[in-house]
Amino acid sequence: MAKPYLRVARMKTAQDFRDYVAELGIYLPLDEKVEPAPDGALAQTYTLKTGRVIGNRFSILPMEGWDGTPDGLPTEYTLRRWTNFGRSGAKLIWGGEAVAVRHDGRANPNQLMINQHTLGGLADLRQALVGAHQAQMGSTDDLLVGLQLTHSGRFSRPNEKKRLEPQILYHHPLLEQIYKIDPNLPVMTDAQIEDLIADYVRAAGQAHALGFDFVDLKHCHGYLGHEFLSARSRPGPYGGSFENRTRFLRELVAGIRRDVPGLLLGVRFSAYDFPPFRPGPDGVGVVQDYRDINGRYPFAFGGDQNDTLTIDHSEPRRFLELLQSLEIELVNLSAGSPYYNPHMQRPAYFPPSDGYQPPEDPLVSVARQINNAATLKASFPDLAIVGTGYSYLQDWLPHVGQYAVRTGMVDFVGLGRMALAYPEMPADVLAGKPLDRKRICRTFSDCTTAPRNGMISGCFPLDDFYKALPEAEQVKQVKAEQKLAS
Ligand SMILES: Cc1cc2nc3c(=O)[nH]c(=O)nc-3n(C[C@H](O)[C@H](O)[C@H](O)COP(=O)(O)O)c2cc1C
Ligand code: SF4
Numbered sequence: 001m002a003k004p005y006l007r008v009a010r011m012k013t014a015q016d017f018r019d020y021v022a023e024l025g026i027y028l029p030l031d032e033k034v035e036p037a038p039d040g041a042l043a044q045t046y047t048l049k050t051g052r053v054i055g056n057r058f059s060i061l062p063m064e065g066w067d068g069t070p071d072g073l074p075t076e077y078t079l080r081r082w083t084n085f086g087r088s089g090a091k092l093i094w095g096g097e098a099v100a101v102r103h104d105g106r107a108n109p110n111q112l113m114i115n116q117h118t119l120g121g122l123a124d125l126r127q128a129l130v131g132a133h134q135a136q137m138g139s140t141d142d143l144l145v146g147l148q149l150t151h152s153g154r155f156s157r158p159n160e161k162k163r164l165e166p167q168i169l170y171h172h173p174l175l176e177q178i179y180k181i182d183p184n185l186p187v188m189t190d191a192q193i194e195d196l197i198a199d200y201v202r203a204a205g206q207a208h209a210l211g212f213d214f215v216d217l218k219h220c221h222g223y224l225g226h227e228f229l230s231a232r233s234r235p236g237p238y239g240g241s242f243e244n245r246t247r248f249l250r251e252l253v254a255g256i257r258r259d260v261p262g263l264l265l266g267v268r269f270s271a272y273d274f275p276p277f278r279p280g281p282d283g284v285g286v287v288q289d290y291r292d293i294n295g296r297y298p299f300a301f302g303g304d305q306n307d308t309l310t311i312d313h314s315e316p317r318r319f320l321e322l323l324q325s326l327e328i329e330l331v332n333l334s335a336g337s338p339y340y341n342p343h344m345q346r347p348a349y350f351p352p353s354d355g356y357q358p359p360e361d362p363l364v365s366v367a368r369q370i371n372n373a374a375t376l377k378a379s380f381p382d383l384a385i386v387g388t389g390y391s392y393l394q395d396w397l398p399h400v401g402q403y404a405v406r407t408g409m410v411d412f413v414g415l416g417r418m419a420l421a422y423p424e425m426p427a428d429v430l431a432g433k434p435l436d437r438k439r440i441c442r443t444f445s446d447c448t449t450a451p452r453n454g455m456i457s458g459c460f461p462l463d464d465f466y467k468a469l470p471e472a473e474q475v476k477q478v479k480a481e482q483k484l485a486s
Pocket of ligand 2: 445446
């Protein structure tokens with residue numbers, strides 16, 4: 001089926017981009033010209049309240065590769081990815097990738113883990129990143145490197161790539177239907193949650209000892225931290241009221257501050273969410289409907305419970321107020337989930353194999369993330385806010401990013417997939433070099449399709465290293481079979 005959306009690669013000038021954005025009726029402003037260092041907005045430093053200086057306004061978002069060893073250590077693939085993150089020139093490395101605080105919370109059997117046995121491997125990763133950054137940028141004094149701590153909750157697959165072993169906080173009838181989860185599965189007990197908090201505190205101490213500047217207490221993408229925020233139907237101290245739904249975060253922070261003073265904390269959270277989407281008869285995503293006894297959809301944190309495709313800022317604002325009161329300055333805004341509404345989370349022209357054709361122009365999904373970040377930033381000027389969803393902008397990423405930073409819509413431009421396809425983009429932009437167009441991420445989604453089909457992740461279409469691996473051919477086959485089936 002031909003898509004009705006104009007491909008970004010076809011927009012040859014900033015005016016073409018503006019014209020198309022106007023046609024879509026969305027707000028997505030950009031600068032005509034990108035200014036390099038030292039004067040450009042993206043080259044400016046950011047000083048945290050602790051006095052710590054971050055050397056520019058690019059951030060590398062966390063991205064895992066499904067490529068660790070079964071016992072949670074990095075491999076040569078992981079090392080290469082982190083080396084690329086360091087080479088990128090971005091001065092804020094937001095977490096590297098999701099690292100499980102214990103085995104049962106791994107999103108896949110190859111996810112990294114943090115425990116006594118993996119400390120050497122994690123130290124090597126950090127060192128590879130810092131060394132590559134030093135070689136590329138000549139200094140690491142203004143580089144801030146975090147580690148993202150996670151438990152995958154409902155999406156845990158610790159032992160087999162295809163077998164969910166969910167740990168849930170509450171029953172979500174739509175997700176239970178889609179992922180074939182037993183509707184009678186017992187929810188995690190309060191005592192189990194307390195044990196998990198102890199694991200996070202232990203992991204934070206280990207990350208600090210390894211030299212990480214901060215840990216991200218991940219609250220996004222449908223994983224456990226995010227699930228707490230929508231646990232309205234859960235009884236007891238960790239569910240129901242906003243206060244209870246954020247108790248997990250507050251207890252994590254209290255434990256880490258008690259045992260690991262001096263470690264900076266950050267939080268990446270899905271600042272809005274919508275219900276799951278599934279492919280309709282023509283393959284285009286269709287929102288799934290569920291109503292509770294009050295006629296509401298109660299499971300989307302930051303979503304309007306009465307109107308499921310509308311953002312409701314009230315609780316995300318309260319969450320940011322809470323972060324501020326906890327003296328957490330580093331905030332990273334994402335949206336939705338890569339499993340049940342991927343078009344919102346990582347806008348793409350070509351969907352991953354377990355996804356659906358985008359139900360809206362991906363630029364609309366990009367604009368939603370960027371404008372949502374701007375709305376929240378306007379209310380919380382003192383927080384250091386990283387924005388997400390920029391990769392689909394492709395050639396226009398630096399132009400839109402510069403506008404957003406220059407006008408205070410956001411503090412840092414986060415790069416996800418672009419950093420897999422073209423890690424040096426930030427360094428090239430800062431140096432005033434023309435972009436290497438052949439390496440710009442065109443959102444083919446192979447980096448998501450591969451792991452969804454049991455393979456390691458990587459940019460198979462554009463990165464010569466991954467192009468040469470046997471998995472590149474396997475991904476092509478998966479996509480060809482999918483095309484035939486549709
Ligand atoms: C292959 C891959 C792995 C990812 N792994 C993580 C992760 O470990 N933690 C996380 O918070 N987000 C993860 N993400 C989401 C990205 O950080 C980012 O939010 C998303 O790709 C949208 O940004 P982009 O448009 O710049 O790609 C991953 C995304 C991709 C494509
Ligand atoms: S595989 Fe490469 S081009 Fe495709 S979405 Fe991922 S990073 Fe972008």
